[in-house]
Amino acid sequence: MKVALYARVSSEAQDVELSIAAQLRALRDYAGKNNYQITYEFIDEAESGRTAARPEFKRMIAMSKSSIPPFEAILVWKLNRFARNRADSITYKLLLQKKGIKVISINEPLDDSPTGKLMEGIIESLDEFYSANLGQDIKRGMKENALRGFYNGSQPPLGYELVKVKDGPKQRNKLAPEADTSPGVKTVRYIFALADKGKGCKEIANILNREEYITKAGKPWGRTTVHKILCNEAYTGTLVWGARPSQGLAKNEEAVRLENAWPGIIDKETFQRIQQSMVSRQPKNTHPRTVPSQYLLSGMAFCSCGAALTGHSAKSGQYAYYQCNRKFKQGNGVCNCQAIPKTKLESAVIKQIKSKVLTEENLEELVKQVNEELESTSSHHKEKLAVLDAELDDIRQRLNRLYEAIESGKLNYDDLAPRIRELRERQSKLEKSRVLAEAEMVADSDDNFNLGMVKAYANDLKQLLNESEITDCKTFLKTFVKKIETDSRNVSLKYTLPLPGTNRRREVLPIDTFGKGHEFDTKCTPLPCFRLFRLLCAHPLLFGR
Numbered sequence: 001m002k003v004a005l006y007a008r009v010s011s012e013a014q015d016v017e018l019s020i021a022a023q024l025r026a027l028r029d030y031a032g033k034n035n036y037q038i039t040y041e042f043i044d045e046a047e048s049g050r051t052a053a054r055p056e057f058k059r060m061i062a063m064s065k066s067s068i069p070p071f072e073a074i075l076v077w078k079l080n081r082f083a084r085n086r087a088d089s090i091t092y093k094l095l096l097q098k099k100g101i102k103v104i105s106i107n108e109p110l111d112d113s114p115t116g117k118l119m120e121g122i123i124e125s126l127d128e129f130y131s132a133n134l135g136q137d138i139k140r141g142m143k144e145n146a147l148r149g150f151y152n153g154s155q156p157p158l159g160y161e162l163v164k165v166k167d168g169p170k171q172r173n174k175l176a177p178e179a180d181t182s183p184g185v186k187t188v189r190y191i192f193a194l195a196d197k198g199k200g201c202k203e204i205a206n207i208l209n210r211e212e213y214i215t216k217a218g219k220p221w222g223r224t225t226v227h228k229i230l231c232n233e234a235y236t237g238t239l240v241w242g243a244r245p246s247q248g249l250a251k252n253e254e255a256v257r258l259e260n261a262w263p264g265i266i267d268k269e270t271f272q273r274i275q276q277s278m279v280s281r282q283p284k285n286t287h288p289r290t291v292p293s294q295y296l297l298s299g300m301a302f303c304s305c306g307a308a309l310t311g312h313s314a315k316s317g318q319y320a321y322y323q324c325n326r327k328f329k330q331g332n333g334v335c336n337c338q339a340i341p342k343t344k345l346e347s348a349v350i351k352q353i354k355s356k357v358l359t360e361e362n363l364e365e366l367v368k369q370v371n372e373e374l375e376s377t378s379s380h381h382k383e384k385l386a387v388l389d390a391e392l393d394d395i396r397q398r399l400n401r402l403y404e405a406i407e408s409g410k411l412n413y414d415d416l417a418p419r420i421r422e423l424r425e426r427q428s429k430l431e432k433s434r435v436l437a438e439a440e441m442v443a444d445s446d447d448n449f450n451l452g453m454v455k456a457y458a459n460d461l462k463q464l465l466n467e468s469e470i471t472d473c474k475t476f477l478k479t480f481v482k483k484i485e486t487d488s489r490n491v492s493l494k495y496t497l498p499l500p501g502t503n504r505r506r507e508v509l510p511i512d513t514f515g516k517g518h519e520f521d522t523k524c525t526p527l528p529c530f531r532l533f534r535l536l537c538a539h540p541l542l543f544g545r
Contacts, residue, residue: 001035003071005028005041005074008047008054010047026077142241159235161176162174188229189265201227202331205220206332235264239258297484303485392430
């Protein structure tokens, strides 16, 4: 039997399970003793079993979904290596079971009997309970650690270093400032000095980048990084733990706050003065998530440097434009892309879609190529069914000959029973494969599309872009615009058009526009076949689906 090995260790330091090397050694020994052929080994290191979002686990599941999986079973050291979440365990085991793949725990021998399934469920429930309970124990331990003035983080803030303190038989971490002459301390004090002079976070980031200061991670400064330092009470010697949702305190629990937990780099009066100044400068705007964005291309437009283009306004909303988010946060030194007026960019994109995609020439080629592909797909399915039918017919003939031999008395049933059983099992598998192949053929089948119908849909789409509300237009664009990229002079559009009734998508080549400043031209590269008519048929805004 072909098997895959799956080994995992948790990201939590309290995980006392076997190491990856020990798990693999035990799994390989088990496979050898049972004459299993190991085809793949999947290893997730520092990954929690409480989630299925593990790289190698996802790759293993993806491979099991192939038409002919490369393994028939997955060996794990214990079931908790496969998953510590009962729902995940049930879901993925059912998925694997449908592909004929077993999950075998080498230290928890279980069978397919009702008792075995009951024991498996009990073990998985206990694993989930242990994991959840361990998480609570860890949080309680971290809270107690903070109450006693110890530092829970693994990375100290800029300007501080971790110092080991003996606490009975254990050693715990405390923060201690670096030397006054260290780059970290100098940078922190410089940031607070600039803020105390009335400089904003963005302006401070620009100054730091211009003067070649770098963050603790060795990267350029951004307004968010500066803001985090200015709001971090650790610099006054105050320990705060549990204030962030990610730290997992219950709603009725108060965050730990301990004054003078370690020596401060910034005095408390300066810190409080800066906090008040920052609050007074905050714009009294409604949070953007509570108001629908009036920027048509938000979430789709990107700068050539890779950062998103975000919408901004000036002169009390009199002017609206798109700007590189990295440049907005880190200053002019990180990107030379200029701000683009909102109406200019949005008009250029809509113009391209209407005049360069929804044209008669493209639609004619579109219909021709897609109909050819439909015919090719249909032929492929028919060939597959023909092969399966031929093999099934061969097995039926073999079985008939064996039955005739038994009836005539030439051979005994006991002699032929193993061969008959083998052929029947093969016949059963082929019949299941044929059912699946036929279902795929039905799912992929489509009638040929009529050019006149597609043109009519295209006209409806143009009307939608001309007359609909921005939310409707944005919803439509997001169904097939994958990415809009610009460097202030050129704009390229990439599309992924959905096929109706499936989750498959097709990526197409970009359409480039070339212009000077913000006067975008409509020149573009030749277009491939887009499957656009399928999008038009499926679009709910047009046909009320």
